[in-house]
Amino acid sequence: xxxxxxxxxxxxxxxxxxxxxxxxxxxxxxxxxxxxxxxxxxxxxxxxxxxxxxxxxxxxxxxxxxxxxxxxxxxxxxxxxxxxxxxxxxxxxxxxxxxxxxxxxxxxxxxxxxxxxxxxxxxxxxxxxxxxxxxxxxxxxxxxxxxxxxxxxxxxxxxxxxxxxxxxxxxxxxxxxxxxxxxxxxxxxxxxxxxxxxxxxxxxxxxxxxxxxxxxxxxxxxxxxxxxxxxxxxxxxxxxxxxxxxxxxxxxxxxxxxxxxxxxxxxxxxxxxxxxxxxxxxxxxxxxxxxxxxxxxxxxxxxxxxxxxxxxxxxxxxxxxxxxxxxxxxxxxxxxxxxxxxxxxxxxxxx
Amino acid sequence: xxxxxxxxxxxxxxxxxxxxxxxxxxxxxxxxxxxxxxxxxxxxxxxxxxxxxxxxxxxxxxxxxxxxxxxxxxxxxxxxxxxxxxxxxxxxxxxxxxxxxxxxxxxxxxxxxxxxxxxxxxxxxxxxxxxxxxxxxxxxxxxxxxxxxxxxxxxxxxxxxxxxxxxxxxxxxxxxxxxxxxxxxxxxxxxxxxxxxxxxxxxxxxxxxxxxxxxxxxxxxxxxxxxxxxxxxxxxxxxxxxxxxxxxxxxxxxxxxxxxxxxxxxxxxxxxxxxxxxxxxxxxxxxxxxxxxxxxxxxxxxxxxxxxxxxxxxxxxxxxxxxxx
Numbered sequence: 001x002x003x004x005x006x007x008x009x010x011x012x013x014x015x016x017x018x019x020x021x022x023x024x025x026x027x028x029x030x031x032x033x034x035x036x037x038x039x040x041x042x043x044x045x046x047x048x049x050x051x052x053x054x055x056x057x058x059x060x061x062x063x064x065x066x067x068x069x070x071x072x073x074x075x076x077x078x079x080x081x082x083x084x085x086x087x088x089x090x091x092x093x094x095x096x097x098x099x100x101x102x103x104x105x106x107x108x109x110x111x112x113x114x115x116x117x118x119x120x121x122x123x124x125x126x127x128x129x130x131x132x133x134x135x136x137x138x139x140x141x142x143x144x145x146x147x148x149x150x151x152x153x154x155x156x157x158x159x160x161x162x163x164x165x166x167x168x169x170x171x172x173x174x175x176x177x178x179x180x181x182x183x184x185x186x187x188x189x190x191x192x193x194x195x196x197x198x199x200x201x202x203x204x205x206x207x208x209x210x211x212x213x214x215x216x217x218x219x220x221x222x223x224x225x226x227x228x229x230x231x232x233x234x235x236x237x238x239x240x241x242x243x244x245x246x247x248x249x250x251x252x253x254x255x256x257x258x259x260x261x262x263x264x265x266x267x268x269x270x271x272x273x274x275x276x277x278x279x280x281x282x283x284x285x286x287x288x289x290x291x292x293x294x295x296x297x298x299x300x301x302x303x304x305x306x307x308x309x310x311x312x313x314x315x316x317x318x319x320x321x322x323x324x325x326x327x328x329x330x331x332x333x334x335x336x337x338x339x340x341x342x343x344x345x346x347x348x349x350x351x
Numbered sequence: 352x353x354x355x356x357x358x359x360x361x362x363x364x365x366x367x368x369x370x371x372x373x374x375x376x377x378x379x380x381x382x383x384x385x386x387x388x389x390x391x392x393x394x395x396x397x398x399x400x401x402x403x404x405x406x407x408x409x410x411x412x413x414x415x416x417x418x419x420x421x422x423x424x425x426x427x428x429x430x431x432x433x434x435x436x437x438x439x440x441x442x443x444x445x446x447x448x449x450x451x452x453x454x455x456x457x458x459x460x461x462x463x464x465x466x467x468x469x470x471x472x473x474x475x476x477x478x479x480x481x482x483x484x485x486x487x488x489x490x491x492x493x494x495x496x497x498x499x500x501x502x503x504x505x506x507x508x509x510x511x512x513x514x515x516x517x518x519x520x521x522x523x524x525x526x527x528x529x530x531x532x533x534x535x536x537x538x539x540x541x542x543x544x545x546x547x548x549x550x551x552x553x554x555x556x557x558x559x560x561x562x563x564x565x566x567x568x569x570x571x572x573x574x575x576x577x578x579x580x581x582x583x584x585x586x587x588x589x590x591x592x593x594x595x596x597x598x599x600x601x602x603x604x605x606x607x608x609x610x611x612x613x614x615x616x617x618x619x620x621x622x623x624x625x626x627x628x629x630x631x632x633x634x635x636x637x638x639x640x641x642x643x644x645x646x647x648x649x650x651x652x653x654x655x656x657x658x659x660x661x662x663x664x665x666x667x668x669x670x671x672x673x674x675x676x
Contacts, residue, residue: 250453253445253515256405257465258437267464268453346455347499 030350034343042336049328050101054094057321064317102325106318110310115322118307125199126303129296130288132219133226138281141231145238145277150265152243160235167232173294176225180298184221194220197300222299226292230284234277241273248272275346279338286334290327353380353419354522354555355404355441360416362399362408371629373399375579376416378655381523381555386546388566388587389559390602391576392625397559400576401525405437421522439469441523442516444545446531447509452500459496462486462515469519485514489544506537513544517552524549526558530565542569563602567591572661575599578626578636581655585662595664597641635666643668 065082085093097103108118144164148157167175179194186192194217200206201214245251246269254264289304296305304323311319343349362374374396381387389397402408403418406425417424420440425433445451453461459482466478473481483493489510500508509529516524526545530538546569549556560566566573567587574584575598583596594600601621623640626632632639638648647667655663 249445249449249451252407253443253451254453256407256437256443256445258434258439258468259464260434263468268456272453272455348454348501 030347031340031344034350035340038336038339038343042332045332046329049325049332050098053321053325053328054097056324057317058090058093060317062315064315103318103322106322108311108316108319110314110316110319115319118319119304119322119326122302122304122307125301126289126292126296126305128199128215128219129222129226129292129301129303130285132223133230134281134285134288136223136227137230137234140227141234142238142274142277144231144235146242146265146270146273148235149239149242149246149273150269152246157239161239164232164235167228168236170229170232171294172225172229173298175228176222176295176298179221179225194218196221199302218301222292222295222301225298226288226295230288233284234281237280238273238277241276242269245269245273271345275342278345279342282334282338282341283331286331289330290323352383352422354383354421355379355381355557356417356419356422357400357403358417358419360400360403360414360418362396362403362412362414364409364412369629371627372631373579373628374403377576377579377581379557379574379581379584381557383522383555384549384553385572386549386556386558386570388570388573389557389576390561390563390566390573393561394625394628395576396579396628397576398527399579401443401527401557401559404441404523404525405443406433407443435469438465438516438519438521440521441525442519442521444509444512444516444524444526444529446528447505447507447512449532450500451512452508454500456499457496458498458500458503458511462496462511462518465515465518482514482518485517486511488517488548489514490540505533506541509533509537509541510544513541513548517548520552522554524554524556526556528560529558530560530562538565545569563591575602578631579628580636580665581663582637582653582666583662583664584655585659589659589662595658595662595669596666597643597668598637599664601640601642637666 064086065079102116104114104116106115107113108115111118141164144160148154148160151157180196181187182190183194184192184196195201195214196218199215199218200211201218204211204214206212206215251264251268254268259267290308292303293305293308295301296303297309300306304326308320308323310316311323339349357377357379360374360377360379361372364371364373377400379387379389379400389400391397399408403414404420404425406414406428408414414426416426418426420436423436425436428436452458459479462482462485463475463478466473466481467475470478479496482496486493486495491507491510491514495503495507495511500511503511512529524545529545530541533541542565545556545558548554558566558570563573567590570587572584573587573590574581575590575596576582577598583590583594583599585595590599591603594603598621605620621640626636626639632649634647634649634651635641635644635653638644641648645668651667653665653667655665658664658669
């Protein structure tokens with residue numbers, strides 16, 4: 001845009017017929033259009049995932065009905081009917097699938113309940129764990145990153161970078177095991193004060209004060225292991241972005257304007273430096289919903305991760321299919337949110 | 352009265368490899384309403400010289416001498432006072448072609464910011480009103496307050512930088528290569544604009560550039576810098592037509608005279624590279640590249656001495672009348 005510099009005075013630039021349309025900076029329409037476009041591509045990805053999910057489970061080896069025979073009472077006729085359905089032509093099965101891609105009527109073979117009910121039971125626990133750990137990791141990680149990057153080479157920078165690099169390289173389940181050893185079982189001088197092995201004390205109602213306290217108490221260790229690893233990630237990225245911004249010309253302008261150091265940092269450096277970290281946080285949320293498998297398994301925390309693990313162990317294909325779909329959707333949705341948030345902050349993205 | 356008076360200013364950077372004296376004993380003053388140009392090759396210390404006025408150099412650098420802004424030495428100021436002088440007394444026109452504007456903030460917000468910081472009585476609305484007036488003065492439509500930097504051309508951004516520098520009505524305007532990276536037509540417009548502003552507002556203006564022809568037609572006085580020192584200064588036209596220092600003459604030789612076919616086909620360059628300020632030659636810093644250097648040049652320290660009305664040069668041959676044209 002605006003390849004031409006308006007002449008010495010502004011007549012050319014003020015002429016709406018020549019410059020008005022291209023040059024007029026868009027206010028809201030930019031971000032609105034971007035959001036609409038992004039939602040459309042998100043829907044496209046979702047459609048692809050739905051189709052892919054069907055063929056993925058067609059490719060799995062083994063007999064999907066094997067589990068029914070041993071574990072459950074099922075009449076020979078029902079089994080035969082299921083068998084017939086499984087042996088029908090692929091296009092017919094695909095047609096049936098597309099008619100109902102969410103598979104609202106499919107049942108979990110291990111729990112004997114509709115799959116979406118099983119997922120709905122586990123989801124709140126994952127959200128509690130995810131919410132706590134993401135909040136901790138984001139706030140602490142970004143704070144460390146800003147401080148370390150702004151004072152590059154300081155003692156704080158050197159110490160925090162050393163620690164966060166160590167945490168970044170740590171597998172979260174291994175950290176979880178250590179935390180259980182030190183703070184749950186108790187070991188040497190460490191008190192075993194935090195419970196593990198569930199998400200709430202047995203027999204407690206989550207909607208009572210005791211229940212809430214118990215939930216909080218149970219969340220500490222798994223949330224700490226997740227938060228530690230992710231905060232390392234966020235602080236390292238935030239620090240690197242801050243260091244990148246330090247040499248930028250617009251910060252020299254801000255300094256020359258007579259702003260206080262704090263105003264330069266908060267008003268100019270941090271908003272520019274936060275873009276990569278914000279993207280990463282939202283992408284990670286999408287992944288952690290399904291990706292807390294190791295931590296949830298180590299702590300026997302009854303969220304979606306543990307559910308996935310159990311479904312794999314028990315060949316619970318209908319449940320797995322629903323879980324895969326759910327995880328894909330969460331990744332797609334949070335990807336989309338990340339893009340839209342970034343576009344809201346950075347006008348250059350909206351082009 | 353001089354609104355900017357630099358007295359024996361030196362600045363030394365201290366990287367781990369050893370001290371780098373980037374500016375050495377510079378005396379330079381700018382009166383109200385006067386336009387002074389500083390020319391020199393890249394790395395001669397002209398940008399560093401500007402950074403001393405608002406103390407924008409890195410914390411690790413050491414300075415010496417005095418920089419008086421409206422009679423007050425900035426090197427003695429507490430940080431509170433320094434922040435008030437920044438933009439309030441002296442402002443910088445940075446290179447608009449670079450990322451001198453925050454890429455994710457609207458132009459209006461960036462221009463309003465210094466007004467709100469320096470003028471405690473200003474409101475958001477009064478500041479915005481002033482910003483619109485300034486945009487109009489620099490020849491931009493006022494609706495650009497809602498634009499982001501990437502939506503503007505290089506020339507438009509340079510006008511924004513000028514408007515930004517004027518937001519707090521400074522007494523001194525420091526222009527850091529204000530026309531570099533702009534095409535020739537736009538260069539001329541920007542320089543006309545700057546000159547007009549200096550005249551109308553009776554500000555002191557210091558323009559640094561590596562382009563001597565740009566300075567000669569727009570400045571009252573010119574100082575030539577080499578290796579951190581001023582080697583020659585004088586009235587612009589006189590200096591341009593009648594360069595005294597061999598370095599100035601070499602700079603002039605690099606520009607062909609328009610209409611003179613001979614000079615066009617034989618531009619005389621300057622052999623060699625400027626010295627690294629951390630490792631300066633002995634005596635006159637210019638002697639290894641100088642056409643008229645003698646043995647004496649590598650031992651005697653040169654200082655600025657009068658060579659004519661309002662003219663100074665730092666060369667023993669000029670002062671002895673040998674090198675004068």
